[in-house]
Amino acid sequence: MKKIFLAATLVATSVSAFSQNFQPPLIRQHIEFLASDELEGRGTASLGEIRAANYIADIFQKLGLKPYGTGGSYFQPFETSIAIEGKAHELTGRNVIGFLDNGAAKTIVVGAHYDHLGRGFQGSSLSPDSKGKIHNGADDNASGTTGVLELAKYFVENDVKEKHNYLFITFSGEELGLIGSKHFTEKPTLPLTNIAAMVNMDMIGRLDDNKGIIVSGWGTSPAWGKLIPALAKSQNLKYTVDSSGTGASDHTSFYLKNIPVVQFFTGTHSDYHKISDDADKINVDGEARILNVIAGLLQNLDKEKSDPEFIATTSNPHDGTTTSNFKVTLGVMPDYSYSGKGLRIDGVSKARPADKAGILVGDIITKLGGAEIGTIYDYMDILSKHEKGQEVEAVLLRGKEVKKVKVTF
């Protein structure tokens, strides 16, 4: 019964205001090519990466975007050291960059990484015996790359001259540690002071309507809390927020340059970083709805009196003037890639409740305030039920050891 109801909701959504903007069959076409075996998992500096870069550059060119890489091309090469069979090699990866010039003073970066784990020799494959096997990376991140391509098409083909320019970037080297986006922010092809905001898409292909999307960087500007809720509602999209500007994707590189960032994510799944992250599992209708939210966000930013204000989230996570679902927080960065039971900690903010309680990076919190944590959603649910100043017990797994600590929110 619930399924039938959901299907009805989807039909209703597909005829809503933005329905004509993004075509699911086009989304599928891009993802099927980028995540095909031909591209061999798009490992940084591999032939598959170059072929994916060519595909992206061809589309940028057809759309009439200005080449904004180096030497008048769409490509921005960068050197990176990759260990192959135990020996380090200096290899060249490349970002692909196209500029939609609306003659505006400020530019918004729309980005996603297009590299993945190749044949499992680089990055962090979670498949057993992964070496030599193609990791197609359909959700991670052919889906976000497709988002960049389709948003570029949308903003080129609409009849509006926006009040911002758009710099469309697909990054490489992300899986090796955000190398492409770090390179861009160190050697930008457009002055960073001209960049008003950065919108990132990393894994937007597995929308589950029961879980909704995760929007990160929420605390880096009040603009996100002001504009995104109504847009999400218009697409019947549930969302949870993560305040932090730093996380496991390329928006981090921009946040660290004091640029407001927002990152869209449909959540982790059992195919994450495995050879089974394939195109046939992508929810293309869901991705179209997410792209509607992002297009709407970019359009609504144009209607604001000023550009998004930047807030450093490392000094005031989950509070200040931003909208947040929670009154309390632990001050941790969850590991979104962890698919086991509990909440694995990827980062701990100094002098916040988790830090004060002695919780460390790598700990897995299995119980908080008497409630079991199965997934990150349970954690968010628990947070929403607590007040500042309350003391609760956290049960955590540190290696094989079970520990109990007192946390004061």
Ligand SMILES: [Zn+2]
């Ligand atoms: Zn990714």
